[in-house]
Amino acid sequence: MGITVIKSVRLFDGNEVFPTSTVTFDTDSGTIISVDTSSSSNDVPPDAEVIDGSGHTLLPGLIDAHVHVHGLHLPEGADHSQVLRTPLRCGVTTICDMHSDPEIIHKFKANIKEGVARAKKDNSKVALADLKSSLYGATIEGGWPKPIVLAHDPTEELKATVKTWPSLTPETAEDFVKSHKSQGADYIKLMQENCCSLALPTNSIPVATPELQSSVVKAAHAADLLVVGHATSRESTEIVLKSGADGLTHTFVDQSPTEDIVPLYKENNAFVIPTLVILSSLTNELQDLREKFAGIAHKNFGIDDFTKQNMTEVLGMKAPQCTIEHAYETIRMFRKHGIDVVAGTDSAAGLKGSGIGPSLWMELGLYVEQCGMSTVEALRSCTSVTARRFGFGDRGVVEKGRRADLLLVKGDPTGRLEDLWEGGIVGVWKEGLRAI
Template sequence: MRLTVVHSALLFDGHSVHENATVVFDSDGGRITAVSTGSSTAPFPSGATIIDGKGHSLLPGLIESHAHVHGLHLPPGSDQSDILRSPLRSGVTTVCDMHSDPDSVHKWREEIADELAKARSSKGTVTLSDLKSSLYGATIEGGWPKPIVLGPHPSDELKSFVSTWPNVTVESAPEFVKNHQANGADYIKLMQENCCSLALPTGAIPVATLELQTAVVKAAHAAGLPVVGHALSVDMTEVVLKAGADGLTHTFIDQPPPQSIIDLYRQTGAFVIPTLTVLSSLTAELQDVREKFAEIAGRKEIVNDFTKQNMVEVIGMKDPAAQLDYAFQTVAKLKQEGIDVVAGTDAVAGLKGTAIGPSLWMELELYVEKCGMSVPEALNAATALPAKRFGFNDRGVVAEGKRADLVLVKGDVTARLQALWEDEGIVVVWKEGVPAAL
């Protein structure tokens, strides 16, 4: 057992703020062994690594609840090694993939496990965030996001790749879920898109029916898997909620929040992952905010030059009536009504306006600056709350027996969120008790 002690820190445990905290964790076992607050005269464990946390904040590793770990948006031959490295350097210890091919997910998981084992045996560092995944979403014949990925002039290779995606039907829903669970899916992702919020004709692609989505949800819940669903408009959100999904992977931008949708959220107990970062790229708004975080990420060498430039570009394909402010209104209203808001960005390597890791900083700032959240509420949305809603019972909070996924930040991040990325910012990240290479 190799123990590390962080003492005299301001602790955000995922829920509450505690002064003068001491946290002890085992780098070999990867678990937190003790948490205490207030003054103590008890000696530190013999042989432990001692870290003075005075003037610092300690919090759980952040959870990015909506990203993608494939390389489809990168130029051919691009280096994909930063896909899970940039988030860890940003304090993100868990990335939730929301639609990627199983081969990519399995490759990453093997690399993650191998790296951790080697770091423990050599007392070295880790570079990769942990990975949760839906594997492929429950796509349908010709449905979202197949037309977008293929584009106007798809290569034969891309067409062949997309042809391997599921074509789920009501009849095949149980087998789809069974196979996904056997292949390591942590949850199931629905796709519900009719393009009415996009610069495409409404109904331009096949749209999943309520009957189909209900069948997928029923099969997933019978297997003990949570279900989340893509929707960018009010009518599509209604379908996902009525199907019984546990959460939405975006909020809508086609209109202000109708009370009927707020009521439906409350009745179903579903949560929302707003993805304001990607929505701002979709609507081509908040350019100054994108530029700010791109500059910070580049200066801290969290992203490479390609990704820094990519962060300031925009998707820009919204329907003329769509507005980002509708998303701000919706998130604020849902929060006021007690609906769980879980932090996620829809960041993808090469997707304009995003970068996995730094995009979560932008997302959290928008919750505070545009949606009326307090800083602790925003931090809760990226720690304890996603862990609870996705059933990740081993992480998301700083408590005895939980994973030692921890972030040490210079200053009081609970009073000033910007301490995460400004000035010295993140000082140390531990994943399962092993320090990250920052």
């Protein structure tokens, strides 16, 4: 424990790249003490651990802005313990849950806190990524995602679980928000799904009304909580935006974008979390990439056989007109108009086509290869942009006073993004504590 200094390292601070820098952080307080981007400083505190960063790049810990930590997609007896372990090994120090049982979230957060305390006491490593959550989404009676969760294997236990989820009306929206804030929700999640993009008849399940969504947003904003919304179709996206939400947790795949969607985003200063990984699983595309990243994660980062297999499978339940190309086109348009893109995958344990942690690499790669982003833009989308848009003022940027959530990579992912996942992660710190 004590002071750690990383010298002679290329630094991506969450915004810009500096060729030779020195970063000093305190393991005890978990914060960054200083950042010298002018040179490789020789001013090292006594008894500090010094790491030579030559030939390496230091980045903020990555953030996946759309994950589910529940185990509802796992078969009976499957290992649920890796939900927060695997992402940390992959350089993802924070994950944002977008709908899970509050009891599960509170249990995970207690485990995270205990793990940090134990690591400080025993001079050992931390094992769990940090967690933010909406707790339950603002679900309605019979609405999304209740039917889809029950579609595959509706055991009595699962039916009982889903029955505990909220069934909101405009009249109960304010109480829902107040209750969630008191339980520690970090933001509020809307659900707007008309099944237009799915292999189900449009409007075949109950759909939240614009009145309800506006009521939830109004109550959330009054409580100083950010609001994001699920929508996979253009029509549902418009309803979420017109409700006043701050961001979308997917982009749409049912049609090509048209310029008239831009003013709706601009009016709210809304952002988008594309979730190209899970959308391509929905549309049964990009199988070669799923297999590639599953193989890398299994070989170099220790994901288990079940997760590897799950990452290569697909949801495959799209409506005929849907394609991932619509999502690519939308993100290209949004970049042109300055709409913020926040990286997220919609990964969940057992959700086909996803793996919490390694799926973020695939997401970032698609931003560069298909959506026109530079490597630096892609890295901003999972660090500083996420922190800024979600109001996480303590992370996402490498600067004095921020959390020492850091990632050390061999090579230069700011120039060659592949360095991030091709066996190059040599150090991960969370709150200044070693994970790798």
